[in-house]
Amino acid sequence: MSSGTIIAIAIPVLVVLAALVGFTSLRKSDVQGLGQLSRETRKRDAGSLTVAPVSDEAKELERSVALARVGGDVAVPEPTEPEIWSPPDPEEIGVTRRQFLNRASITLMTMGLSAFGAANIAFLWPRPTGGFGSKVKIGTISSVNDVIASSSPAVTFSYFSEAQTYLQPYPMDEATQRAAESVYSGAVLDGIKMGYVALWQKCPHLGCKVPSCATSQWFECPCHGSQYNRVGEKKVGPAPRGMDRFPVIIDGDKVVIDTGSPTQGPPIGTDTTGQGLEGPHCA
Ligand code: FES
Structure with a gap:
């Protein structure tokens, strides 16, 4: 397989892997937090909920308490206007720990995959021709x-x-x-x-x-x-x-x-030319 084909296969694979990592990191979790009841539990509770009939004594007691309030024996607070809700300022809230961890893991994954991809491409890139080794x-x-x-x-x-x-x-x-x-x-x-x-x-x-x-x-x-x-x-x-x-x-x-295809020299004892010493040694 040629280097070009390997690069053509490696790049899409790396991109798909990066997209997969990003998707799984960003996916919203099904768990909403500790203490939250599951849907089945809430359904079961709703089925077993029964409202007891209000007795005549209870109704009488309720009526007497209401009359006592009207009569001034019980202090009834003045009704106040409910405060209008406004969404909190995101800058005041800052970054939650979950957001921070998600972003940090995505950043690290992306950097790791990028470095791995770059190293692979550099390894597979065709060598320049024309110098020693070619x-x-x-x-x-x-x-x-x-x-x-x-x-x-x-x-x-x-x-x-x-x-x-x-x-x-x-x-x-x-x-x-x-x-x-x-x-x-x-x-x-x-x-x-x-x-x-x-x-x-x-x-x-x-x-x-x-x-x-x-x-x-x-x-x-x-x-x-x-x-x-x-x-x-x-x-x-x-x-x-x-x-x-x-x-x-x-x-x-x-x-x-x-120069890219060296061959080992001949074994010791080979002498095909018979050339002897032609003068004193240098070394
Ligand atoms: S390197 Fe040449 S003889 Fe040792």
């Missing part, structure tokens, strides 16, 4: 061949910093090519058959950048002394293999190094 165009065939020709032998081998790669010429004679076919395969062998091998600058021992040595015409790692011949096959030192390498692609008249 296919890097290092130049035209003729310009790359010019660099190689001017640096073999040279103080530094042909180095392309944008691909962190030494692009080395690979001998095209029949014996060397046959030796290469017995060791290498896939895209690396395809590059060798075109006369190129792209070596990653990173030492396979502990990752130091490996410089070339102008006198020995080998690569010599200054960190722990691993040494490799001109095509990155290990000669001495603690490195577990030869230098790792990238596929070389010819795209029209352009040379492209696929």
